[in-house]
Amino acid sequence: MSRPEFSIVRLDCIADARRWNIHPFLGVEFPVSLSQSIGKTGILHPPLLLELADGGFEIIDGRKRLQAARKILALNECPCLVVPLATPPQDVLSFLLASQGCCAPLSPMETAYFLKICGDYLTSEEIAQLFLFSLTGRNSISLLARYNRLLTLEYSLQNHVHHRFISEVLAFELLRLKADDRIQLADLFSDFQMGGGKQRRFFSLARDIAMRRETSITAILALPPLQEILQHRQMNAPQKVQNLLAILQQMATPSVYGDDQSFKVRVSALALPPSCTVVHSQAFETDEVCLSIKFENFKQLRMASAALLEMLKNVGVSDK
Known part of the structure; x- marks a missing residue:
């Protein structure tokens, strides 16, 4: 395996190819945290490039860092790690995985796109043998x-x-x-910043009712009833x-909700102390x-x- 070599590369020689991109869902927005970090310390993790036959380069990993080099640091060239020309695809994929995973494990979406790219060059058996276990802890082709x-x-x-x-x-x-249902649910989860537990409960109730x-x-x-809450100022x-969630629960189990309301009325009628x-x-x-x-x-x-025990004995709850 030929190792990537450190090199200073002119930015106008780098093609924004997409065949190695495992983040197509991120769009062109630039993360504020990355902007602040690079503005303060520069690019500490060099982008990873693949050398091309025409003398140019294409991006394997580090698209946002190269974007920052242009827009934040106003550079014309950038220090990069360059994978040599004619490196086998499985080696390029290994470099991509190492570069992307050096700070944190790949996310589920990164894993999905990485495996998709693997499928362009390798058989399912080769993918399982080379990458699946390190990504998922399993090597099942399924x-x-x-x-x-x-x-x-x-x-x-x-x-x-x-x-x-x-x-x-x-x-x-x-x-x-x-699609319409899952998009609307995801938007609600995001708008109200629901945690995982509330997301699962909301999803289960809404799905079962529907x-x-x-x-x-x-x-x-x-x-x-739900729109009234959503629009409440x-x-x-x-x-x-x-x-x-309370309304969805009521809609999902109307009989239990009715029984609960009746129970509250009966308890209130007892006029018990706080x-x-x-x-x-x-x-x-x-x-x-249970009291x-x-x-x-x-x-x-x-x-x-003593008074409690006597009272419980009188009503038949205790035999002492």
């Missing part, structure tokens, strides 16, 4: 089709998966939906998420209820224990 499915996501969703805002597991669930009503998630989210984002809490069984699966009494300290509990 993973190739799995990651290829991520490439069918819209670029906006690919961006979320790349930055791990949407998990890889949830991404595959979103792929089961129609399936039960034989309609789309987009249609469910357009219903007046006084609620902040966490409050909106909490209320949206130190007492009454809860029902999970989803009203049984008739059992909790909060005491200021153990002494207070001990003083009340």
